[in-house]
Amino acid sequence: MKRDWVSWVVLWAVLTALGEAAFFMFSPLPIPGSEEAEVFNWIFSILTVLGIVVLMFVLSFLIVAAVKFRVPDDGNLDDDLEDGPYIPDNRHIVHKWEQVTIALTLFLIIVTGFLGLSRFNGEQSGEMAIAVQGQQWSWVITHENGGVATDELVVPVDTRIRYDVSATDVLHSFWVPAFAAKVDAVPGRPTVIYVTAIEEADGATNVLYRLQCAELCGLGHAAMAINVRVVPRAEYQAYIASLEGGS
Amino acid sequence: MFPVIRGIFWGLLGYLVGAYLTAIFTSQAAGDPLAVVMGSVAGIMGWLMGVGMWESFGRQWMGLPDATPDPKGWKRYFHFTVDHKVIGIQYLMTLLLVFVVAGSLAMVMRWELMRPGQDIMGALAYNRVMSMHGILMVGVAVATMMGAFGNYLVPIMIGADDMAFPRLNALGFWLLPPAAVAFLAAPILGSFEAGWTAYPPLSTLAGSDGTVLFVVGVFFLGLSSILGALNLLTTVITMRAPGMTWGRLPIFVWSAFGTAILQLLLTQFFAASVVLILLDRVAGTNFFIPEAGGDILLYEHMFWFYSHPAVYIMVIPAIGAVLETITHMVRKPLFAYRTSVFGIMMIVGLSNVVWAHHMFTSGMANWLRGPFLVTTEMISEPTGLIFLAAIGTIWQGKLRFQAPLILSFGWIFNFLIGGITGIYLAAVATDIHLHDTYFVVAHFHHTIMGGGIFGLLVALFFWFPKMTGRMYNQRLAKWFSWLVIILFNTAFIPMYWAGVQGLNRRVADYPDFYAGVNMFSSISSFLLGTVLFLGLVHLAWSTKYGPKVGNNPWGATTLEWQISSPPPAHNFHVLPKIIGHPYNYGNPNEVHADMGEHQQEEVSH
Numbered sequence: 001m002k003r004d005w006v007s008w009v010v011l012w013a014v015l016t017a018l019g020e021a022a023f024f025m026f027s028p029l030p031i032p033g034s035e036e037a038e039v040f041n042w043i044f045s046i047l048t049v050l051g052i053v054v055l056m057f058v059l060s061f062l063i064v065a066a067v068k069f070r071v072p073d074d075g076n077l078d079d080d081l082e083d084g085p086y087i088p089d090n091r092h093i094v095h096k097w098e099q100v101t102i103a104l105t106l107f108l109i110i111v112t113g114f115l116g117l118s119r120f121n122g123e124q125s126g127e128m129a130i131a132v133q134g135q136q137w138s139w140v141i142t143h144e145n146g147g148v149a150t151d152e153l154v155v156p157v158d159t160r161i162r163y164d165v166s167a168t169d170v171l172h173s174f175w176v177p178a179f180a181a182k183v184d185a186v187p188g189r190p191t192v193i194y195v196t197a198i199e200e201a202d203g204a205t206n207v208l209y210r211l212q213c214a215e216l217c218g219l220g221h222a223a224m225a226i227n228v229r230v231v232p233r234a235e236y237q238a239y240i241a242s243l244e245g246g247s
Numbered sequence: 248m249f250p251v252i253r254g255i256f257w258g259l260l261g262y263l264v265g266a267y268l269t270a271i272f273t274s275q276a277a278g279d280p281l282a283v284v285m286g287s288v289a290g291i292m293g294w295l296m297g298v299g300m301w302e303s304f305g306r307q308w309m310g311l312p313d314a315t316p317d318p319k320g321w322k323r324y325f326h327f328t329v330d331h332k333v334i335g336i337q338y339l340m341t342l343l344l345v346f347v348v349a350g351s352l353a354m355v356m357r358w359e360l361m362r363p364g365q366d367i368m369g370a371l372a373y374n375r376v377m378s379m380h381g382i383l384m385v386g387v388a389v390a391t392m393m394g395a396f397g398n399y400l401v402p403i404m405i406g407a408d409d410m411a412f413p414r415l416n417a418l419g420f421w422l423l424p425p426a427a428v429a430f431l432a433a434p435i436l437g438s439f440e441a442g443w444t445a446y447p448p449l450s451t452l453a454g455s456d457g458t459v460l461f462v463v464g465v466f467f468l469g470l471s472s473i474l475g476a477l478n479l480l481t482t483v484i485t486m487r488a489p490g491m492t493w494g495r496l497p498i499f500v501w502s503a504f505g506t507a508i509l510q511l512l513l514t515q516f517f518a519a520s521v522v523l524i525l526l527d528r529v530a531g532t533n534f535f536i537p538e539a540g541g542d543i544l545l546y547e548h549m550f551w552f553y554s555h556p557a558v559y560i561m562v563i564p565a566i567g568a569v570l571e572t573i574t575h576m577v578r579k580p581l582f583a584y585r586t587s588v589f590g591i592m593m594i595v596g597l598s599n600v601v602w603a604h605h606m607f608t609s610g611m612a613n614w615l616r617g618p619f620l621v622t623t624e625m626i627s628e629p630t631g632l633i634f635l636a637a638i639g640t641i642w643q644g645k646l647r648f649q650a651p652l653i654l655s656f657g658w659i660f661n662f663l664i665g666g667i668t669g670i671y672l673a674a675v676a677t678d679i680h681l682h683d684t685y686f687v688v689a690h691f692h693h694t695i696m697g698g699g700i701f702g703l704l705v706a707l708f709f710w711f712p713k714m715t716g717r718m719y720n721q722r723l724a725k726w727f728s729w730l731v732i733i734l735f736n737t738a739f740i741p742m743y744w745a746g747v748q749g750l751n752r753r754v755a756d757y758p759d760f761y762a763g764v765n766m767f768s769s770i771s772s773f774l775l776g777t778v779l780f781l782g783l784v785h786l787a788w789s790t791k792y793g794p795k796v797g798n799n800p801w802g803a804t805t806l807e808w809q810i811s812s813p814p815p816a817h818n819f820h821v822l823p824k825i826i827g828h829p830y831n832y833g834n835p836n837e838v839h840a841d842m843g844e845h846q847q848e849e850v851s852h
Contacts, residue, residue, distance in 0.1 A: 188537020
């Protein structure tokens with residue numbers, strides 16, 4: 001019995017170490033393109049580090065159990081029906097388990113939940129606004145100077161931008177994967193999201209820089225994506241001045 | 248076979264009469280939404296009456312003598328039969344058939360997604376196939392465990408001779424085929440491409456007449472679910488054998504009981520949300536038409552108020568079946584029985600107050616994210632208790648590594664992955680990126696397929712000898728179990744990566760960047776589909792050609808294993824007396840039931 005415990009704990013430690021190493025070596029996370037994406041990566045990493053510990057706790061148990069407690073199969077079902085020990089309950093372990101899971105849950109609620117939420121929301125004000133309107137199946141971007149673009153979303157780097165999102169026909173969803181930010185475009189109900197891009201980039205070379213509709217909107221849903229470019233502020237000013245309708 | 252054909256005849260006749268009369272009165276085409284609704288109402292009455300409600304209910308209403316037929320043998324399965332075991336098998340067979348259809352649709356989708364660009368179908372066809380796969384699989388997952396195993400096992404496990412309302416039980420089952428037909432026929436009417444969630448305004452746009460039949464299908468499915476739940480609750484409350492106290496109920500009965508509470512109290516909200524869509528389509532109301540003051544978020548709230556608990560309707564009975572199976576297969580008492588019951592009931596309670604975590608990006612009030620984040624993460628606590636029960640039971644047990652136990656191990660692993668990834672979606676900061684991506688697709692397949700359908704497989708392999716009196720080939724079943732576990736995970740785990748890297752869901756096409764991961768997923772899916780299909784074929788073969796086994800091949804302690812396989816018509820020749828806990832392994836001083844075989848006491852009913 002004691003040896004079973006020891007094998008479990010040792011295997012747990014080994015698998016956890018391997019899992020964490022794998023997570024950091026082959027990180028699935030994209031390079032963050034915005035302050036919001038940095039928060040995403042941070043919370044995602046905390047959850048994964050903890051999640052691997054929990055996953056390996058159970059996985060190592062399953063492996064130890066399958067190896068140590070299995071009864072050899074002689075092909076006959078009815079014979080050899082020896083019972084295991086009579087352990088219907090153990091209040092001590094149940095209470096410990098409850099304490100640990102409640103503590104974990106509280107940590108998740110406070111740190112990855114509320115702390116992450118408040119950091120994601122950040123300051124609910126922007127240095128400039130860009131209006132994004134979704135319709136079947138294209139995006140209409142209106143910049144502050146009145147310039148309208150439908151072929152790409154160009155935004156200045158290191159600038160907190162308020163996106164005013166709206167839809168004319170059905171539900172759409174404003175999503176730039178590199179920004180890790182998303183809000184639905186709801187007909188009859190304007191929505192808002194604040195994003196600060198932190199890296200200059202071009203969707204032509206990085207597929208995560210695309211303004212993709214993320215809410216099923218019919219036939220052209222998959223193709224409802226336009227290029228996103230993050231450019232220096234000066235370039236942005238020149239760009240919007242060159243747009244039709246821009247003043 | 249005759250009643251089914253009669254039902255189809257009267258159902259079609261009813262549909263045509265209802266639809267054409269309405270069309271004449273309203274001067275519209277017979278494909279008009281209102282005509283379709285009225286046709287469906289008349290059609291379902293015709294179908295139910297034709298299939299057997301006339302003999303079982305109708306004649307009594309007319310003052311005629313009851314003429315419920317009592318067919319024998321295989322014919323029972325095509326009649327309006329009231330035996331709960333027959334109804335359980337009817338549910339199982341129907342839903343496995345739907346499962347194969349919906350699974351084939353999944354294969355078609357994976358074929359299209361294997362490579363970027365258009366392979367075999369365009370975006371419209373893809374959206375339809377995706378919507379159909381979604382609603383059919385939701386129907387399968389909602390109804391199978393409760394309809395098939397709840398019906399078959401619960402009365403036997405509590406020592407009753409049948410459900411409390413046998414005819415209502417039959418009615419509940421016969422509502423199911425029309426629901427499947429309504430879903431399958433939806434694309435004939437017109438566009439049905441808004442997904443199973445049917446978010447307006449996409450689902451209410453002109454031309455989306457397929458939604459009308461979708462709504463009709465939801466009504467039939469929902470009614471069936473509510474009737475089944477009502478019946479099950481009444482049965483467990485009133486029909487337990489003498490001595491079967493609440494503290495001696497097998498854990499599967501507890502899980503079915505908890506699920507039935509959710510079904511009975513919440514299914515109406517699904518019906519209510521889609522009936523508003525229907526009214527917008529046919530009655531000119533403006534619930535979801537923003538230009539006229541409607542609000543789309545109202546739909547999302549109402550829809551998820553049912554559809555999140557629906558996840559637990561799919562998973563809780565699977566939890567019960569897996570804990571039950573583990574207990575018997577490792578020959579140890581269920582660890583912390585009372586704590587597990589508490590965990591199940593706490594999930595039932597909490598699942599009512601978490602729905603808006605599906606709406607973190609919907610544009611609802613920002614402050615609402617806080618409370619729903621808290622309630623959602625709180626569910627990990629009772630779910631943890633379920634894992635504790637499983638782990639504590641397996642510890643030091645005598646593991647017989649047959650298919651049911653292997654699949655249970657797979658279930659634990661899958662459901663754990665589903666639970667852990669659920670936390671990423673409960674935490675708002677991560678959900679905002681991951682919402683509506685392949686991360687979500689992978690997550691809900693790990694919970695609903697890895698939790699729900701794997702629970703179904705566990706139950707299928709564990710209770711197969713009880714239902715048929717025969718055994719499947721155990722070597723093949725072991726291979727099947729390992730292959731399903733591995734292929735299921737290789738099919739879905741890569742999708743987490745795709746979601747994090749920005750692949751949105753419900754798309755027929757995607758950037759080339761995601762080609763590799765999709766190819767890998769598709770190949771795994773094809774293999775998984777093949778293995779699942781072959782496994783079902785093997786089980787079907789074994790019902791006829793498998794070796795005969797005794798009444799209790801697993802040496803289990805609960806009541807269903809103490810009677811013959813398959814069980815006799817009224818389950819027990821003598822009413823059992825319950826004198827102890829159901830799981831008395833390793834404790835020779837306690838037995839679960841006195842089956843009364845040595846007594847001369849006759850059943851009194």
